[in-house]
Structure formats: C-alpha cells, structure tokens
Amino acid sequence: MLDVLQAAAVAAGKAILDVYHAGPEVSYKADCSPVTDADESAEKIILDRLAAAFPDIPVVAEEAVAAGHIPDIEGKSFFLVDPLDGTKEFVGRNDDFTVNIALIENGEPVAGVVYAPALGILYAATRNKAKKSVVSGQHDIGPPTIIGCRSRGDTLVALASRSHNSQETIAYLTEHGITDYESIGSSLKFCLLAEGLADIYPRLSRTMEWDTAAGDAVLRAAGGETVTMDGSPLAYGKRNQISDADFANPHFVSRGKS
Incomplete structure (x- = not known):
C-alpha cells in the first residue's frame, strides 16, 4: 500500500x-480559505489512483468534502487526503507546502505519506x-532513511504554525x-518532530483531520504522539460533533519522546 501512496503523492506533487x-x-471557499487550481488537479490525481488500487476503501478528501461529497466511513478504514496542505504558503511562494495521504483504522492514523514537492522531500510511515x-x-x-524522535533535553525546541x-x-x-520556537508551514511540523529536529508542536487554533493525519502517522511511527488538551490521543473520523463541523480537530499538542 505504501508504494501506491508514495507514487500518488509524488504524481500530485508534480x-x-x-x-x-x-x-x-x-479562489476562496465559503470559510474564506484559499483554494487553487493546484489543489483541485492534485486531488483528482490522488483520488483516481486510490480508486484504482483500493476501490473498497472510502476516501475523505478536502476539496471533495468542501463540495459536499462525504463517503460513508462508519465502522470502516478510510483514507484522509489533503492534496495541498499549506495553500497560503503555496500562494505566498513559500516552499513549506505538502501533499498528505493517510490511512485511518479505528480512529488512528496507521500509515501516511507527506510529500514536500518544492523541497524534494518525502516522509512515509507504517x-x-x-x-x-x-x-x-x-x-x-x-532510498529511505529510517527516522525517529529524539529524547527531550532540558531545553525544549518548539514548532508553531507560520500562517495560523x-x-x-x-x-x-x-x-x-x-x-x-520556529514557525513552519503545513504538516512538515509533525515530520520535523519525527526526524528529531524539535520536541513539541502545540496547536491551539483550528485544524481539520486531513491537515494532520498523514503527519501524525509519521510522528506516531517515529515514537511520538499527538494528544488533545485532556491528554487523550487525537482521534480521526469525527462526525456529527456538537461543537464543531465534521472532521474538525480540537486543540492538540504533538511531541516527541518523553
């Protein structure tokens, strides 16, 4: 599966x-967030490839959801796709934008790919x-290099969102x-934690599941964690939330090893 996800991400990145x-x-969506022709063309490439390789696994993709297309995921494994994470970075000519694809099982991101096409760097995890x-x-x-979170020292280095x-x-x-702390765009913040280049990433502003799932998969596979403010693991597949929209995340903290 990971080979398919990587190839889809790289094709979308091209x-x-x-x-x-x-x-x-x-252009701008109803929530005033920007969307470009790159978002739409990249999402089509990814959806076509996932449908061909895994026709029985539903896909929740950012632009499709914005258009009202949400598949039935109840009790199922599913993919989460953000074809262009960091659209503001992309529009602002900053290279910190990524392609994100993750597989969710029982509310947990168990595989994922984060590709930064302008940087020529790909992170992948099972x-x-x-x-x-x-x-x-x-x-x-x-050829891949295995990465892992570092143990925390006396002084912590944090990451924060550049645009949010x-x-x-x-x-x-x-x-x-x-x-x-350093300000970084897109899901690269999770990957830098996974690579042992920083220690903690608190996110006390709004995100959606497709923004975080792939990077979170990489982080968890590297020995880190993402928890909500009450200490619970960040869960995926959140529908019919009383206080927020489908697939919206609560505030969270991502971190490397204790």
Missing part, C-alpha cells in the same frame, strides 16, 4: 509544481516505522517555559 511555476489561480527519502530528477524516490499561529499557542509556550 502537478502542483507545474502550477507553482506557472502561477496559480486563486506502524512503528517512519522514513525519509529525497525525491529528485524525474520525481524519482531515493495564535495568542493561545504563544501563551502555552510561555506557560511551559519554552522560549525557543
């Missing part, structure tokens, strides 16, 4: 880079194994005595 270099056409590859040339995936930081996040860092 289409995204074509638009990136030509200059994207930007249970208990996370890896990083360089993608070069004609979008060829190089919040005063609540800054207050959390201050409360926990964390003064060293």
Whole structure:
C-alpha cells in the first residue's frame, strides 16, 4: 500500500509544481480559505489512483468534502487526503507546502505519506516505522532513511504554525517555559518532530483531520504522539460533533519522546 501512496503523492506533487511555476489561480471557499487550481488537479490525481488500487476503501478528501461529497466511513478504514496542505504558503511562494495521504483504522492514523514537492522531500510511515527519502530528477524516490524522535533535553525546541499561529499557542509556550520556537508551514511540523529536529508542536487554533493525519502517522511511527488538551490521543473520523463541523480537530499538542 505504501508504494501506491508514495507514487500518488509524488504524481500530485508534480502537478502542483507545474502550477507553482506557472502561477496559480486563486479562489476562496465559503470559510474564506484559499483554494487553487493546484489543489483541485492534485486531488483528482490522488483520488483516481486510490480508486484504482483500493476501490473498497472510502476516501475523505478536502476539496471533495468542501463540495459536499462525504463517503460513508462508519465502522470502516478510510483514507484522509489533503492534496495541498499549506495553500497560503503555496500562494505566498513559500516552499513549506505538502501533499498528505493517510490511512485511518479505528480512529488512528496507521500509515501516511507527506510529500514536500518544492523541497524534494518525502516522509512515509507504517506502524512503528517512519522514513525519509529525497525525491529528485524525474520525481524519482531515493532510498529511505529510517527516522525517529529524539529524547527531550532540558531545553525544549518548539514548532508553531507560520500562517495560523495564535495568542493561545504563544501563551502555552510561555506557560511551559519554552522560549525557543520556529514557525513552519503545513504538516512538515509533525515530520520535523519525527526526524528529531524539535520536541513539541502545540496547536491551539483550528485544524481539520486531513491537515494532520498523514503527519501524525509519521510522528506516531517515529515514537511520538499527538494528544488533545485532556491528554487523550487525537482521534480521526469525527462526525456529527456538537461543537464543531465534521472532521474538525480540537486543540492538540504533538511531541516527541518523553
């Protein structure tokens, strides 16, 4: 399965880079978030490939959900897809955007791929194994390197969202005595934790499941965790929520090893 997910992400990434270099056409969804022709073309590539390889596994994809297309996932494993995570980074000509594909089983991200096409870096994970590859040339995936979270030292290095930081996040860092933090776009924050380059990523602003699932899969496979503010593991497949929309996440903290 992971080979299919990686190939789909890289193919989508090629289409995204074509638009990136030509200059994207930007429109706005009902929630005022931007969407480009790259989002839509990349999602089609991924959906076509997943349907061909895994016709019985439903797919929850960001742009399809925005258009009102939500499959029945009750009691089923399913894919979560964000064809272009970090659209604001993409539009702003910042290379921190990614393609995200994750497999969810029993509310847990058990496999995932995060591909940063402008950086030529691909992260992939199955249970208990996370890896990083360089993608070069004609979008060829190089040999993988196994990655893992680092143990925490006396001083923690935090990551924060570049485009969606919040005063609540800054207050959390201050409360926990964390003064060293870097702002990064998209799901790369999970991957940097998984790679042992930082220790903690508090997210006290809104996200959706497709924003987090693939990166969270990489992080968990690398020995880290993502928990809500009450300490429970962040769950996936959230429908009919009283306080928020389908697939919306509560605030959470992602972190490496204790």
